[in-house]
Amino acid sequence: MNKMDFKIECILHAYIDGELDQQEKSRLLIQMENDEETRARACELQRAKEWVKFSFEDETAPTRTLPGIHWRLRQVSPFRIAASLLIALMAFGAGWTGHSLKTDITPVAALDSIKNEAPHVILHISDADEARFVKVLERTEALLRQYRNTGAQIEVVANSGGLDLVRTASSRHIDSIKHLIAQYDNVRFIACSRGLRKLRERGLSTAVIEGVDAHEPAADHLIERLTEGWTYIRI
Numbered sequence: 642m643n644k645m646d647f648k649i650e651c652i653l654h655a656y657i658d659g660e661l662d663q664q665e666k667s668r669l670l671i672q673m674e675n676d677e678e679t680r681a682r683a684c685e686l687q688r689a690k691e692w693v694k695f696s697f698e699d700e701t702a703p704t705r706t707l708p709g710i711h712w713r714l715r716q717v718s719p720f721r722i723a724a725s726l727l728i729a730l731m732a733f734g735a736g737w738t739g740h741s742l743k744t745d746i747t748p749v750a751a752l753d754s755i756k757n758e759a760p761h762v763i764l765h766i767s768d769a770d771e772a773r774f775v776k777v778l779e780r781t782e783a784l785l786r787q788y789r790n791t792g793a794q795i796e797v798v799a800n801s802g803g804l805d806l807v808r809t810a811s812s813r814h815i816d817s818i819k820h821l822i823a824q825y826d827n828v829r830f831i832a833c834s835r836g837l838r839k840l841r842e843r844g845l846s847t848a849v850i851e852g853v854d855a856h857e858p859a860a861d862h863l864i865e866r867l868t869e870g871w872t873y874i875r876i
Contacts, residue, residue: 759792769802800833800859810846833859
């Protein structure tokens with residue numbers, strides 16, 4: 642990496658972390674508009690940051706003095722640390738396909754790169770957004786219909802705000818989810834166990850819709866599926 646590349650890399654990191662002033666940000670945005678490589682690199686960095694943040698979203702930040710940090714780190718399992726690193730590496734790699742709702746990719750287009758006759762797909766929802774809830778259910782049903790009787794496996798993983806989709810106290814889609822689970826034996830809905838624990842600690846209901854699996858953390862499950870080669874679609 643030459644000096645110019647290193648400088649741009651530093652600026653991009655500062656941009657992702659929200660550390661640029663208005664003038665610096667404007668200059669970078671103009672460069673990104675005209676430079677596909679810079680734009681792509683910014684997307685990679687943002688994606689890596691979001692995945693690492695996601696992998697530790699249920700960890701509590703240490704509030705003790707510096708020596709206490711070492712104590713806190715001992716409380717984080719080696720798997721969680723390794724998981725965050727794996728996620729970051731995957732974010733920069735090409736071993737999995739990620740799509741955003743913003744691109745409005747159809748189920749068929751989202752799976753164009755899949756060569757297997759029996760695709761394995763994870764749809765990930767982490768925002769308490771009714772429009773996204775509707776979208777993830779539409780995409781799920783479309784995939785199930787498209788790949789009926791092919792051995793396809795579809796999983797919907799909900800964490801953070803996305804748990805509102807599968808909690809009985811908050812979901813407007815209880816009947817729809819029950820219908821999908823009853824009609825298709827190749828679909829699973831998974832609620833993050835760590836996220837539910839956090840809600841329970843806040844005194845909120847953690848009851849999930851009948852048929853929804855709530856026995857493991859979302860991050861752990863996603864990592865397992867990604868390493869197995871599943872296609873990942875973030876809604």
